[in-house]
Amino acid sequence: MTTTTPAVDPILASVLQRRLDAISKEMATLLMRSSRSPIFNEIGDLVTVIFDAHGRTLAQAEYAAIIAFGARPPLEYILEYFGDDIHEGDVIIHNDVFTGGNQNADTGIYMPIFHDGQLVAWSAAKGHLADIGGMTAGGYDPNAKEVWQEAFRIPPVKIYESGVLRKDVWDLVAANIRFSFVMEDVKAMVGACAIGRRHIQALLGRYGRATFDTHMEYVLDSSERQVRAEISRWPDGVYHGESEMVSDGLDPTRRYRIACEITIDGEEITFDFSHTDDQAPGFTNMPPASASGAVRIAFLMLVAAGDIVIPTNEGLFAPIRTVFRKGSLLNPNFPAATIFGNQMSDEIMECVMSALADALPDRVTAGWAKYMATALHGTDPATGEPYVTLTVFQRTGPGAMNGSHGWDALGFSGTAGQMRAADPEMFEITSPHFMEYHEYLPDSAGAGRWRGGLGTRSAWRSDGVHAHGVTMGEDIEAEGATPGLGLFGGHDAGLNRMLLEYPDGSAYEWGSKEITDLPPGTVIRSWCGGGAGYGDPFERDAAEVAEEVRSGLLSAAKARDEYGVVVDAATNLTDEAATRALRGLRATTTKEKN
Incomplete structure (x- = not known):
């Protein structure tokens, strides 16, 4: 019996692609609730994904993008590991960074x-x-x-077998x-x-596998064609970028x-990190699945700057090649510790954007203020129960473009702004x-024709017993x-500061990757830097600058010194004559120097 490949209906392909997107988002909503x-x-530090039978991404709801792009490599290993021993009703759990995982805490189902x-697809949730x-x-x-000091390693194993x-x-x-x-x-x-699974099976029952597979191939091919066409407009060449990580958690003076x-060649692009330093002795190493995910995030930002919309699926990344040298920070040898790896997305981002600044000036972002947050754990005196929490409400600012x-x-660049901050009241309840307090940090944005994003300042009291805190930032x-x-x-961009104020009145400057005791009553104060600016600050609209002074986001002194905008302290109104004179003076001085 011969089968005929169904003809492609572009409208149906679009309908199915959007249906898969809706399914992945429904999965995420259910998981969160x-x-x-x-x-x-x-x-929302999680992702839900639909893959085809071969492990190619068809759709995903990437609340945490670094996890989203780290969900596919484990499935590749799972398919190889189990081979034909995959059956209806199986459920597989995995977290191991040495068999495709991006972080041991980020565990996938x-x-x-x-x-x-017949095996036709996979549904997955990872968080x-x-x-x-x-x-x-x-x-x-x-x-x-x-690795054994960090986590219980889970290579692929079935927690449900045939249901x-x-x-x-x-x-x-x-x-x-x-x-x-x-x-x-x-x-x-x-x-x-x-x-x-239920929704995908319903789709297959309605349209049949042949129609489903044919139209999914069309969607993947369409995404690939679009992104190849986009890359082909970028200037061919070889470009170099660097970033630096300070402290490896063991030696605060160590720099990596x-x-x-980056090689752009026609419709393809290669990101080669072979010249990155060797792996660290502590936890500041990045598994290749995480490093590859960070590259994809940076690449998507460059593509999105072109005002085109491409579904997030495997076709989108077909023209990309990544290289991470074995034994380096971005591909450490077993049994290296790697829990900090996701946070190194900021360094990947900085590398990519700095490398392509001259080649793609209208697409790159200026420097970001790197991530800063804490992990806190101890015993809740009210319940006697242990607790653990992440303070991802601390927010740095991204660069302007x-x-x-x-x-x-x-x-955090690794979530591309999709991961949410916990409600302050829920933080206190749980x-x-x-x-x-938790608020914008005034004057934190790097000045520019387009300014960087503001950072935040926060303070909270720790009342936990036997409490410890770990900074996980840069x-x-x-x-x-x-x-x-x-x-x-x-x-x-700005820099970060963490200060501990102890109940006895003493204070301590907290490092970037440091674990310390938090006696009950310790107050943690955080200042998170803003992003860097893009273009000459004196070209920014003066009225916009003055409005930020009136709203308290910008001081009158910074408005004058960095933007050339004079705001009357008594009225909060722009002194237009003084502003014209100040900006004109700078323009004249610049002309004379040239």
Whole structure:
């Protein structure tokens, strides 16, 4: 019996592509609403994905982009590992960074989808579990030097086999996790995958596999054609960029170089990080799945700047090649510690944007203020129960780009602004902390024709017993960090500062990757830098500058000194004559120098 390949209907292809997007988003919504951890239901540090039978991404809801682009490599390994031993009703769990994972805390659930007895697709959910074993609750510990100290490694293993729960495997995983609610979050991930499976099977029942596969191939091919056409408009050449990481968690004075060579050749682009420094002895190493995900985030920003819309699927990344030297920071040898790796997305971003600044000036962003947050854990005195939480409400600012200011308080580049900040009241309800304030940090944005995004300042009191805090960030001013660079006359990004005020009245400058005790009553103060500016600040609209002075985001002194805009202190109105004179004086001085 011969089968005829269905003709492609472009309208149906679009309908199916949007339906898959809707399914992935419904999976994410269900996961967030049925999970127990604020890391899931408040922050959204997760992703849900639909793959085809071969492990190619068809659609995803990337709340945390670094996890989203780290969901595919484990499935590649799962397909190789199990081979034909994949059956309807199987559910596979995985987190191991040495078999495709991006971070051990980012644990994935993979569910095969069958139709008429054949494997046709996969649904997956992956998210940052509040705990996954290791020597420290939550996993973040700068003293870790090998993977076993960080986490309970889970290579691909079935927790359901042919629809039946494997209680032995389930109990083994649960026995290595400190918090009982984490396994409830795993159940929520299984439920999200089951919803995805149900909807995909309904689509297959309506249209048939041949129609589904044919139109998905058309969607993937269409995405690939679009992105290849976009790259072909970029100037061919070889471009170089660098970034620097300060401190490896063991030695705060240590500096590491992250370097990339980008080759644009016709319709294809290669990101080669072979000249990056060797791996670190501590936890500041980045698995290749995470590094590849960070490259994809930077690449998507460049593509999106061209005002084209391409579905996020495997076709979008077909023209990309990434190279990470074995034994380097971005592809460490086993059994290296790697829990900080996701946070190194900022260095990847800086490398890519600095390399392409001259080649693609209208697409790149100026330097970002690198990520800063903390992981806090201890015992809640009100309940006697252990707690763990992430303070991702701390937000740095991204860099500006041609035609656009940086988004205020966007935060971590690895989430591309999609991961949410927990509600301050929920932060207080779910952990023993009291928020004193959380607000924009005035004067934090790097000046420019287009200014960088504002950073934030925050303060909260820790009332936990036997509490510890771990900083998981970069760009600490006291460590001598180098700020992200402004572009084409724009001013540099800001730096970060963390200060601990102890109950006895003493204070301590907290480092970028440091674990420390937090006695009850300790107040943590955070200043997060803003992004760098793009273009000459004296070309920024004076009325816009004055409005920021009136709103309290910009001081009158910075408006005068960096933008050449004079705002009357008494009336908060622009002194237009003084502004014209000041800007004219600078223009005359510049002309004379030239």
